[in-house]
Structures are given as C-alpha cells and as structure tokens.
Amino acid sequence: MVRTGDLLDALLAGGRRADRMTHVRHLPAREGTRAPWPAWADPDVVRGYRTIGVAEPWEHQATAADAAWSGRHTVLSTSTGSGKSLAFWLPALTAARGAVAAGTLDPGRIETVSRRAGTLYLCPTKALAAGQHTALDQVLAAAGVRDVRVATCDGDTSLDERRWVQEYADLVLTNPDFLHFALLPQHRRWARLLGSLRYVVVDECHAFRGVFGAHVGLVLRRLRRIARSYGASPVFLLASATTSDPAASAARLIGVEPDEVTAVTVDASPAGRKTFVLWQPPLLPGADVPWTDLLPDEDPWATPVPPPSSATRPDAPGLPAPDDAWVVADPAFPAAPLTPPATSVPPTPSTPVGDATGRADDPAHPTSGPRGTGERVVTDPHDGPRRTATAEVADLLTDLVVVGARSLAFTRSRRAAESVASATRDHLRDVDPDLADTVSAYRGGYLPEERRALERAIRSGDLRALATTNALELGIDISGLDAVLVAGWPGTRVSLWQQAGRAGRAGADGLVALVAREDPLDTFLVHHPEAIFDAPVEATVFDTTNPYVLAPHLCAAAAELPLRSEELDMFGPSTLDLLTELVERGALRRRPSGWYWTHAEPATRLTDLRGSGGDPVRVVESVTGRLLGTVDAASADATVHDGAVYVHQGATYVVDELHLDDGVALVTRRDVDYGTWARWVTSTEIVSVDTEVAWGPVTWGFGAVDVTTQVLGYQRKRIPDLQVLGSTDLDLPARTLRTTAVWWTAPASVLETAGVAEEDAPGALHAAEHASIGLLPLLATCDRWDLGGLSTALHADTGHATVFVHDAYPGGAGFAEHGFRVGPVWLRATRDAIAACPCPSGCPACVQSPKCGNANNPLDKAAAVRLLDAVLAHAPTDDDPHATEQHPTQP
CATH class of the missing domain: 3.40.50.300 (P-loop containing nucleotide triphosphate hydrolases)
Known part of the structure; x- marks a missing residue:
C-alpha cells in the first residue's frame, strides 16, 4: 500500500x-467491531470463511444474518466493501447443507426428506453475478464442502446448462431480466427450485430505481406469487449502498409493509x-482574457433575484426547496438545506450588481459574474476554457x-x-x-x-x-x-x-x-x-402502482397462473380497476375462477424492464470475423456509423459498414490520429392533444408526442488537440420515441410582461425546464432519469415559446400526465425552488441538471423567475374554480 x-x-x-x-x-478512520459466529451457522461453512481470513464476522454481518435466519426480511445498508455478501451467504449456505435445513421444514411432508433449501440471487448485472459465483466457490473450496451446487444462469446460458441448473442447483445466481423473460414464464421447469426456495437475495438493490425499479418490484411480486403456489414463502435479503430510509425502500421493492423488514444500517467494518x-482543471493556455469581455457593457435585465421572505418548504420554514439533484425525490424524507457558501452572498436589492466594469461594488466579495449578466458567481472571475x-x-x-x-x-x-x-x-x-x-x-x-x-x-x-x-x-x-x-x-x-x-x-x-x-x-x-x-444521499424512488408499468405485469402474471381475486392486494389498491380496463381492451379474459391471458404471443414481450430499445449491435472485425464487443442499440447510430472510429483496449478500428437490420457493425483495424464525433438533431412533435387547459394567454397541454433524434453526420477531430479535420454527412434513419408529454406555452405577450427579451428567452425557458423536471419527482413518484424535456423559443405545433416535459419510456409512464393534473402546484413549486435557492446565478439545487445534453447552457435564473411569475399570474386559484377551462382536444 x-x-x-x-x-x-x-x-x-x-x-x-x-x-x-x-x-x-x-x-476519519473507523475501528471495526467483531461479533461471534452465530450458533446456528454450519461449522464447515464457518471453517471455510476462517480459512480465507474471516476470523469472525463484523457486527452488522452477524446481526443481518441472524435476522435472516429467524425468517425476517432483511436489508443491509452499509458502505462499499463492508462485507455485505457474508450476511446473506452464511444463512443461505447453512440452509443448503440440508442437516440444519431439514429441521426447519415441515416434517409432516414426505418430500421434505429430499428437499433442500434453495436460494435465488438477483443482481443488476451479469458481471456482479459472476463475481459472486467466484467468491462462493472460494468459500466452499476452503470449507471442503462438495454438497452445495452453485450455478449462474442468465440469457447467455446454454439450454443444456440451463437444464442442469433446473434439476440440481441449490444456489442460482441470475438477474431480474432472466426472471421476467425465462424463469417465471417457464416456472414448471423450475418447480424443484421454486418449491424449495428459502431465500431470495437482491444485491445492490439501490440500483433498482425509477421505472426500472418499479418493473423489478413487480417481477419480485410475481416471484412471490409463483413460489407460494409451490408451497414456498421465501425470506428476502437485500443489500444496498447507504440510502435514505432503506427499510421503506426495501419494503416497497418486495411488496411488504416496512415493519416486516429489518434494516441494519450501522457499519461495523473498519475503514481507513x-x-x-x-x-478543477486549469485554464487552457491563451485563455487569460474572459470571454465575457465580448459582451455589451450594459444589461437592462441584470436584476438580482432577491431571497424569498417566506418558506417554500413546509417542513423547514425559511429554507429553500432544492431539486432532486441534491436531495431525495420524496417529500417524506426531506433533506438538509443548502448553506450559502461563505465566499459569496446572495444579491439583494441593496447590493449593487452588474456595473459597467462587470464587477460588484463590494470589496469584501470581489468575485462577480461575467460582464453583462448582473450576477455573482463563486468561480474564478477570469474563467474561460x-x-x-x-x-x-x-x-x-x-x-x-x-x-x-x-x-x-x-x-x-x-x-x-x-x-x-x-x-x-x-x-x-x-x-x-x-x-x-x-x-x-x-x-x-x-x-x-x-x-x-x-x-x-x-x-x-x-x-x-x-x-x-x-x-x-x-x-x-x-x-x-x-x-x-x-x-x-x-x-x-x-x-x-x-x-x-x-x-x-x-x-x-x-x-x-x-x-x-x-x-x-x-x-x-x-x-x-x-x-x-453535508447533504444526505438520495432515496430509492419508484412506484409499482403506476398503471403504465403495472398493466403489462398483470398480463404476465395471468399468463403464468390465472390471477385470483385474493391475490390482487399484493399488486396495489388499484389492481381491480386496472384488470377491468384490461378486460375491456381484450388483453385479458375474466372467468369466475380469475383473469386469464389467452393470446398466443408471450405476455412478457409487452414490457422491457430496462427500456434499452432493442438488441445490442455487435462489432465484428471484417477480416477475421472476430467479435470485438457490443454497442447499445440506442447509441449505435452515433458511435458505430460508417466511418466512425471505434476504440477497443487502445486499438483503433474504423467502421466500414453499419448494418442496422442485422445489428452488426463491420470494422477494420487501422491506426488513425483522429476521433469521430456525431452530429444530431432532436425534435418534439405533438401527435395528439388529449387534454388542454387555458390559463388566459397561457396554454397547458397533455398528449402524445414523438421525440425524434437523427444522426446527420460526423466530424473528424485530430487527437489530442481536437482540431476539426473535416465533416461527413450520413444517411441514417431518424429514431422516434412515441411517448406522452405535458407542455405549457408562453406567448409573446407573456414574455414581454416578464421582461424577457428575445435573446434571453432560450436561457429563461431552459432554466424553467430543468427546474420543473427536477421538481416533478416531488409530486409524482419517479426518478429524474425517468423524464426528458425540451424548451424552445418558438415551437412549430404551438406557435409560441414552449416548455415540454416528457416520459422517457415508450408509450409513457404516467409521470407527465400527473404533472398535467397538478400543473399550478408543480409550476409554483418550480418557481419557488428557483427563487428560494441562495445561489446567485443558478446551481444544481435549482436550474442546473446532471443530465443536460447542452452542458447546462444557456441558463438564465433571474429571467426564469420573471417568466414563471408572469405565467403563474394567470394560474387558477382555489377560490376561483372556473378560472381554468379544460377540454379534450383532437390534433
């Protein structure tokens, strides 16, 4: 070391x-605290751990393992490298040995004589499953244990290997995708494992968030249902990085009440x-002169945003309402407020800002914003490239x-x-x-x-x-x-x-x-x-009752076994209404004995857990036919188009041909001194206006939109100085996501009232878009990464400046629809969050976004507040219910 x-x-x-x-x-460093091995632990397994250097478990490992062995659903939420895997493998391996497990099974059933407790391990990635398999093999080899059969089974596993796993494996390591597409639809082939299922391990469960988390939560409910039909009631063991309220998140994921989950959160492992x-990297040579010297000396709209006089957070009067880039996207778990930095002060009406020299007249705080902005920032006053x-x-x-x-x-x-x-x-x-x-x-x-x-x-x-x-x-x-x-x-x-x-x-x-x-x-x-x-970590946010996500899983569950009335509670309170709608649409059939899937195609094809957009594109060397690797389908157009430079372990290849229909990119090994950067355009087109609301001159709309992205060409740039060597046009198809969106317009009269000049409109709209995307997870149970957006000073379909927020999933996921329903509340929260933030010019707590495709440029915090004030001046009030006209509209 x-x-x-x-x-x-x-x-x-x-x-x-x-x-x-x-x-x-x-x-600071932290001392570790040991605990004795549990009395119930299998002696051979304990010997194996001791042989590889684990004299005794850490206290949190022993506590979690004891809870699991006693039959409690358990979540262990401690730091990276704290040994979470021992806490679930100790009870799983002990149960699999058979001698102890036999005493826990029902002695009245003959099949328990030969039935050994099984464990299903689920994790987000194949690599993690492979790593756990290696670690398990090490423990079992050190223990000299040969009667526990461990196997990895996923989409890459051959049919012969899969049959062996079905017939013999005690511990099966896989992922939610395999569970959804293969194991649950073919559950009769997995009857031996499902009937003996003692534990289900969900590793790195904090990765299951947003729509992906909702999908996984419903897959786990389907697993519980199928296991119950085979007589098993598995205990769930979850491992997570440190998150906000792990017991509530774990309970929501597996579909039980929080008081049924034991959370172990005190990390007893040592830490150095x-x-x-x-x-911050240095300025590039020749960048000593700030770019803002090129701006005009006077800025008529260089007005500071005064700190608000009242609270915008009901849980903390007087404190700002930050966006989800900083805090948990869940009002039940408020985060600590942002403390204004000591090196800057929020400008107030009495603070001179934006004089002709571009410097605030305050010798105590010499740092200021670029000339012409009238804002104060904390970064280097001579900032540049x-x-x-x-x-x-x-x-x-x-x-x-x-x-x-x-x-x-x-x-x-x-x-x-x-x-x-x-x-x-x-x-x-x-x-x-x-x-x-x-x-x-x-x-x-x-x-x-x-x-x-x-x-x-x-x-x-x-x-x-x-x-x-x-x-x-x-x-x-x-x-x-x-x-x-x-x-x-x-x-x-x-x-x-x-x-x-x-x-x-x-x-x-x-x-x-x-x-x-x-x-x-x-x-x-x-x-x-x-x-x-000094800010808390984010909560794991998802909603398994979202009808856009729940509906296809109800179809999949009915295809696995007909749904019975007594099973509906595990899927949420709105399940019966949703099943009725699915019957009316012809997706399911209702019979006295339950709901049935009667179609020839697999119901699992109705949903894609990860929203990946198709099979990956294979990158193949033309001369040898060697498979180099794969590229996600969604990014193939921009990364392996004709002429693209593909880098693999330092070796450069040039793409000869991209065959989209076959999902193959053919490449040739070639040493080049340049890289390629794709150029693309994105547009949002309104397909149907399902509902429209008028706030005076402002229009709120909700409906289907097509979000279209097309790669138009690419540039060749010399490495390392990135000098442009040339450009090439490409003829690639446009990629369109049909989804749902909510949007609001700001006609010229509203912009004028807000004092937002034509050149300032893009920054104001962009800032409002970012902040509204950040605030929607506080009102709709979603993750910021479940949303997308667009702001434009003139949209062809609306004829006005428009801000769009759309669901980032095909067909929509219900988030934009919820935003439309709570429009006034959402927009006021957005305005207040921007104005209440103590930063002077925009930060991650208000208008900056961690996922902005335009590098958070342009953004104009002050103009965004003025624009939102002008829009909200027309919003309906509680005492004027007729101020809003709402009606369905056709395109």
Whole structure:
C-alpha cells in the first residue's frame, strides 16, 4: 500500500498543481467491531470463511444474518466493501447443507426428506453475478464442502446448462431480466427450485430505481406469487449502498409493509482514513482574457433575484426547496438545506450588481459574474476554457501509477474510458515502457471473458489501473485499491460514494479525487463542498402502482397462473380497476375462477424492464470475423456509423459498414490520429392533444408526442488537440420515441410582461425546464432519469415559446400526465425552488441538471423567475374554480 500523503503529493505534483485543488476533506478512520459466529451457522461453512481470513464476522454481518435466519426480511445498508455478501451467504449456505435445513421444514411432508433449501440471487448485472459465483466457490473450496451446487444462469446460458441448473442447483445466481423473460414464464421447469426456495437475495438493490425499479418490484411480486403456489414463502435479503430510509425502500421493492423488514444500517467494518479532494482543471493556455469581455457593457435585465421572505418548504420554514439533484425525490424524507457558501452572498436589492466594469461594488466579495449578466458567481472571475476532465485525469492517473498506486478512474462514457486509458499508457511509455502495460480500460460492451480477465488482473495486481465507466461502480469485489479518480459528477451522491468506496477498502487508507468537467454543475460542486459532504444521499424512488408499468405485469402474471381475486392486494389498491380496463381492451379474459391471458404471443414481450430499445449491435472485425464487443442499440447510430472510429483496449478500428437490420457493425483495424464525433438533431412533435387547459394567454397541454433524434453526420477531430479535420454527412434513419408529454406555452405577450427579451428567452425557458423536471419527482413518484424535456423559443405545433416535459419510456409512464393534473402546484413549486435557492446565478439545487445534453447552457435564473411569475399570474386559484377551462382536444 502507498501512503495517502504520497498519493496526494503525486496529485499536487509537489505543489505545482496545488491551485487546481479547490477543497480537501479528510474523512476519519473507523475501528471495526467483531461479533461471534452465530450458533446456528454450519461449522464447515464457518471453517471455510476462517480459512480465507474471516476470523469472525463484523457486527452488522452477524446481526443481518441472524435476522435472516429467524425468517425476517432483511436489508443491509452499509458502505462499499463492508462485507455485505457474508450476511446473506452464511444463512443461505447453512440452509443448503440440508442437516440444519431439514429441521426447519415441515416434517409432516414426505418430500421434505429430499428437499433442500434453495436460494435465488438477483443482481443488476451479469458481471456482479459472476463475481459472486467466484467468491462462493472460494468459500466452499476452503470449507471442503462438495454438497452445495452453485450455478449462474442468465440469457447467455446454454439450454443444456440451463437444464442442469433446473434439476440440481441449490444456489442460482441470475438477474431480474432472466426472471421476467425465462424463469417465471417457464416456472414448471423450475418447480424443484421454486418449491424449495428459502431465500431470495437482491444485491445492490439501490440500483433498482425509477421505472426500472418499479418493473423489478413487480417481477419480485410475481416471484412471490409463483413460489407460494409451490408451497414456498421465501425470506428476502437485500443489500444496498447507504440510502435514505432503506427499510421503506426495501419494503416497497418486495411488496411488504416496512415493519416486516429489518434494516441494519450501522457499519461495523473498519475503514481507513480517506482523503477526498475536489479538483478543477486549469485554464487552457491563451485563455487569460474572459470571454465575457465580448459582451455589451450594459444589461437592462441584470436584476438580482432577491431571497424569498417566506418558506417554500413546509417542513423547514425559511429554507429553500432544492431539486432532486441534491436531495431525495420524496417529500417524506426531506433533506438538509443548502448553506450559502461563505465566499459569496446572495444579491439583494441593496447590493449593487452588474456595473459597467462587470464587477460588484463590494470589496469584501470581489468575485462577480461575467460582464453583462448582473450576477455573482463563486468561480474564478477570469474563467474561460479549461482543460478537459479526461485529459486531466489521464495525467493524474499516470502519476499515481508511477508512485505505485493501484487505482480506478471512473468516467462518464465509454469513449472517455478508452481515452483516459490510452492517454495514460502514452504518458507512461515516456517514463517506463513496462508500466504502460499495467493500465487498461474497462467498460460495457466488452466480451464477458475480457471483463473477467480484467477483473482478475486488477485484483491480483497485474494491472495497476483501470479507466472505467460505472460498470465497476456496483459490488464487484475489487479490494486493495489505493485511489479513485472520478472524471465528472456521476449524477447522484449515491453513485459518487459507491465509486469513492472503492478506494481504501479492507480498512486501508485511500484517496478520492472528483475532477470537474467543463460544466457549470461540476464547477459549482467543486466550489461548494457542502453540497457533496453535508447533504444526505438520495432515496430509492419508484412506484409499482403506476398503471403504465403495472398493466403489462398483470398480463404476465395471468399468463403464468390465472390471477385470483385474493391475490390482487399484493399488486396495489388499484389492481381491480386496472384488470377491468384490461378486460375491456381484450388483453385479458375474466372467468369466475380469475383473469386469464389467452393470446398466443408471450405476455412478457409487452414490457422491457430496462427500456434499452432493442438488441445490442455487435462489432465484428471484417477480416477475421472476430467479435470485438457490443454497442447499445440506442447509441449505435452515433458511435458505430460508417466511418466512425471505434476504440477497443487502445486499438483503433474504423467502421466500414453499419448494418442496422442485422445489428452488426463491420470494422477494420487501422491506426488513425483522429476521433469521430456525431452530429444530431432532436425534435418534439405533438401527435395528439388529449387534454388542454387555458390559463388566459397561457396554454397547458397533455398528449402524445414523438421525440425524434437523427444522426446527420460526423466530424473528424485530430487527437489530442481536437482540431476539426473535416465533416461527413450520413444517411441514417431518424429514431422516434412515441411517448406522452405535458407542455405549457408562453406567448409573446407573456414574455414581454416578464421582461424577457428575445435573446434571453432560450436561457429563461431552459432554466424553467430543468427546474420543473427536477421538481416533478416531488409530486409524482419517479426518478429524474425517468423524464426528458425540451424548451424552445418558438415551437412549430404551438406557435409560441414552449416548455415540454416528457416520459422517457415508450408509450409513457404516467409521470407527465400527473404533472398535467397538478400543473399550478408543480409550476409554483418550480418557481419557488428557483427563487428560494441562495445561489446567485443558478446551481444544481435549482436550474442546473446532471443530465443536460447542452452542458447546462444557456441558463438564465433571474429571467426564469420573471417568466414563471408572469405565467403563474394567470394560474387558477382555489377560490376561483372556473378560472381554468379544460377540454379534450383532437390534433
């Protein structure tokens, strides 16, 4: 292990890079607390754990294992690397041994003589299941146990292997997708396992959020129902990163009451001292003059947003109502407020802002906004183009490797992972050519055997560093790492702490650095450490009663076994009404004995758990026919189009042909000094106006929309200076998502009333769009990633400036519809959240978004508040119920 002080010195380059570190936080070490092995634990299994170095379990492991063994649904919510897997494998392996398990089964039934307790393990990714299988094999081999049969079974498993698993396996490791598409529809083939099911393990359950979480929750309800039909009532064991109220989230996921779930949240494992650094890359050479010097000296609308005089949060009078980029998207779990930073003050009417020099007349606070904005910001007053986060991380990773550190560098994209790995290897060749071979990339799209080899290499130390996407964020067991670099805000604090938890595992000290991308959100965060370290993590939000999600699962459940009236409660209070509607539409048939699926096609095809949009595109080398990897169908047009440069483990390939119908991209190995960047356009077209509401000149609408994206061409840019070498047009089909949206218009008269000039309208509308997307999860049970949006100063279908918020799923998911129903409440909350936020010019708590495709530009916080005030002036009030005219409309 390398000392943390040496690692930090390597980042700072002996002080030469000290000005890039905006904040350092030292998180104290924690002593571990052991507990004795439970008396019920199988002695051979205990011996196996002792042989691999686990003398005694940590206290939280023993507590959770005891709860599970006693038959309580249990969720263990502790930090990354705290050993959550032992807590569920100890009771599962003990039950599978048979001798102890036989005493817990019904002795009155003859079949219990040969029936052994089974366990079904579910996790979000195949890689995690493979890692758990390896760990289990290690324990069983150390224990000398040969009578427990463990198997991984997923979509890649052959039919012969699948039959063996059905007939013999005691512990089956898989994922919710396999459960939905294969196991539950063919449950009779799995009768042996389902009838003996003692435990269901749901690992990394915090990953099941939003619509995906709702789908998984309904799959688990279907599993409970089918297992019950075979006489089993399994205990659910859930493992999660630290989340807000894990007992409530776990109960909602498996479909029970919160008081039926035991939550273990006190982490008793040791933790080393962790040094957490916030980092901003330097200005590019020649960028000393601020770009804002080109703006006019006077800005007639440079008016500050005064702090509100009243509360906008009912739970905390006087405090701002932040958006879900910072706090839990659930009003039941309010988060701590954002404390205004000491380095800036919110402007007030008495604070002179935006004078002709672009500087506030306040010597105590010399930092101010760019000339012409009339706003004050905390970033460098001479801000300008900065070095990219990927280039900066490559330098930092190089220095960490040179000093002997074992590191991970998390990036936001597959391209960035390959870029960081390639640049790091190039830097290392100038220092020590042998070191270049100790760095690699790791990302989705690699073949399974490649990923397993990389995981083994980083564990063993053969590799010193991996540049990776969030594919390594979940619980793949990689211990002994010294440092983690995070290139860009990962979107949530849960993800950030998951990634940071990879550093200093097994009680060792560690170093973490969050490197800001050239994005206002990232810039804000590295200058506001309280937004990272002093705010609670997000809750896991999803809604299994959403009819758009529930309906196809009711069809799938009826196809598995006819639905009975006494079973409806497990699916929610509105199930009977939804079944009646499905019968009226001809999807199901009602009989005295229940509801039946009578169609020839599988009911499971009605839904896609992950909304992936189709089968992945295979990347194949033309000359050899070798499969290099895969690309998600949704991103294939932009990444493996004709002429695209595809990077795989540092080797560059050029795409010869993309065959969309066959799902194949043919590539040729070629060394090139450039990369390719796709150009695309996105549009939103109103297909049908199902309902429309008039607020005076403002129109609220809800209906079906087509969100269309089309790749038009690409640019070739030289690496590393990104000079444009040329452009090429492409003839690719448009991709259209038919979904539902809510929208509101702002005619010219409303913009004029708001004092929003034509050139300011895009920033005002864009800021209002971001804030409304951030606030909708407070009113509709969804996740920010379940929504999309568009704002435009003139929309062809409405004829006015328009803001759209749409569901990010085919056919809609009910969120936009709910937003339409609560329009006045939603828009007032949006306005108040922006105005109440103590930041002067926009931040992640109000108008910046972690998922903005336009790099959070343009955004105009002050103009957004004025615009929303003008729109809300026409909103209906409680004492004027006839102020709103609502009527269904046809397109």
